[in-house]
Amino acid sequence: MIGSDRLVSFFHLLLLWLHLIAAITWIGGMVFLSAVLAPLVRQRKAAPEFMALFRTAALRFRLVVYGAIALLLGTGPLLLHERGLSLFDPHRWPTVLRVKLGLVVVLLILTVVHDLILGPRMRTISAISDAARSPWERTLMRTSAWLPRLSLLVALAVLWAAAALARS
Template sequence: MFALVWIHLLAAVVWVGGMVFLSVVLVPVLKQDGGFAKHVVLFRTIAYRFRALVWGAMGILIVTGSVMAVGRSIPLLEPWQWPTIFLAKISVVAFLFTLTLAHDLVVGPQVRRILGTAEAERSARDRVLVRYSALVPRLSLLVALLVLLLAVVLART
């Protein structure tokens, strides 16, 4: 069980740590002096590489989390019997997975398409999407931090 918990924590650290790095370190540095446009290729390369790590971490978290839950006698197929804190954590995790899917499969590709068009050709909807697209990863980071908090509470119960 020790190794399983360690692997689960490692996957969470990779995912959340990467989100913190991108949001708090990389993006602000690249935006200095209005220079983000000249670093788009670098950012996109880093983000794609991180995406592969995230999806791998998500798979590991699902498998290890399920095994740990069964080890704690939580009946995975009977959610009405789940402890409240476990239900809360799984619900927030599901929301985080949904945000990640939306970012990677919907918002990100649409923003890339929009940024590939001339400013004058962009619709009002396109401009709004580009302007507010950065909110999805920021919200994801906050939700991920909440997952960590719930994990600590769950581990202490």
């Protein structure tokens, strides 16, 4: 029979492992899409079959991301509780935790803007010929690639803050 200390230790390890797997999945997928797949699409001058592949991969990845977010949001508060901290008592949080959670909020906002606002708009605009696009649509097309890159930088900053938190 497993002792209660060993069971608590196992539960903590399981929570931490699930939290890490979710973070690795989200960030790893972001790296793959932005460093591998997106450059291939741009290199091919957005040939229709490559654009279709990219869109399909991005949409499938979105489901993975939302699952990872759910797992992170479910395990994070439990891991905080194990440290004797509460989401509802932020004045007791170490500074690095405040930074990490602030970055997480920024990352969640960027993800929602990308997936629910900018992404659908880009699909609509990309179906229009460049000559028929308004100046705003052309600007949006040129700058839209920066949001995923910014999201990746914020995600890497979250990872850095998590490593700093683990050391504290």
